[in-house]
Amino acid sequence: MSSAPHSNEKKLLVGKINGFFGLQGWVKVFSYTKPRVNILNYSPWSIDVDGELQKIEIKNGREQSKTIVAHISGIDTREDSQKLIGKDIYIDKEQLPELNEDQYYWHELIGFTVLNHNKENLGLVDYFVETGANNVIVVKGIKEHWIPYIEPYLVSVDSKKKEIFVDWDKDF
Known part of the structure; x- marks a missing residue:
């Protein structure tokens, strides 16, 4: 969805x-x-x-x-x-169908904290964008980050801690 x-x-x-x-x-x-x-x-x-x-x-x-x-x-x-x-x-x-344990609906990820490989807080998930080539997660923090929602940039999602880990430089 x-x-x-x-x-x-x-x-x-x-x-x-x-x-x-x-x-x-x-x-x-x-x-x-x-x-x-x-x-x-x-x-x-x-x-x-x-x-x-x-x-x-x-x-x-x-x-x-x-x-x-x-x-x-x-x-x-x-x-x-x-x-x-x-x-x-x-x-x-x-009414939404159940997903596998490692799958998420986008609305479930809104507000998650996004951390990079250095555990630097990039901000919170604000929304997603479909670009045609791949989907993009828009993170709002000190600056706005548009991060491709695909590997290798998307590392993991921890739904219990409401955190998403990405391979993304805070200055990019």
Whole structure:
């Protein structure tokens, strides 16, 4: 799964409703999951309604050309679907598949301390970037470090201590 811009302790931002599709209440969805269509594997979704997250059930969904479309229970007209445009889509983190012991979702690593081979504190994990060639961990400290999230730069992750060890010079 790709990183999402925001999450809280129990919810994870996975997409956004960004348009309506057709006349029967379907919506277009921008998905932060990878691959994009995986957003349809999670139901129910939650959306913000007047400051509170409300669960919504997905009746149907599919990839449509280069976008994802979904039909939400109780949303059966174009007018109903237009009211949802711009709403962020959240899921419960418990809905995510279990990973192996040495695998992590990016949202789990946000806030971890990043230390280099000299045990110098480079800062905290702020977010991740997909560059196409490889993923990058963005570390904010005294200065900002963009460190490739691949070997040999990524040495190890200690989830108990919330630390990531990298082979990276503090001045680079």
